[in-house]
Amino acid sequence: MRENLFRGINVKNNRWVHGGYHHHEKKTSCVIEFNDEVEYSDIIMCSGFSDWNMAKPIDLYEVFPHSVGQYIGIRDINGVKIYEGDILLAESRDSSIRFRGVVVFSEASFVINQSNGMVHYRWRDYECEVIGNVIDNHDSLLL
Secondary structure, three states, X not given: OOOOOEEEEEOOOOOXXXXXXXXXXXXXXXXXXXXXXXXXXXXXXXXXXXXXXXOOOXXXXXXXXXXXXXXXXXXOOOOOEEEOOEEEEEEEXXXXXXXXXXEEEEOOEEEXXXXXXXXXXXXXXXXXXXXXXXXXXXXXXXX
16 A cells, blocks of 8 residues: 655744654635635644554644645655655666756656756656755755
8 A cells, every 4th residue: 555644844933743644724714705715724643643542742843835745656766755845866777867856746746857848757767866845955956
């Protein structure tokens, strides 16, 4: 089964949290009044329910919406999980191509976007290393 994992930056302490993601409606709108503005928060849940009906606390953290990224199901050459928004150093398996790019979700799949507009779809053609992400390193790691 595919691992559905997300990450985001906690609004209270600016630290990354990992877990399940939910775009939460803070209050229920009245069905009679259509002019109610709906307010949302983005939530990462880091722990869940336990077995045997035993109580277990649920750790929920509100995160900045722009920081939310999904785990793509692939690890880099060092075993680090690759998330949407990560900056990668990628090299073709025959070492003929080497580039930096950002992981984005585009046209129903995760791809590597280069700053020059090139898009790489075939993950198995490259060995990748996570060298940062667009939130923490948005200026320093892209060419």
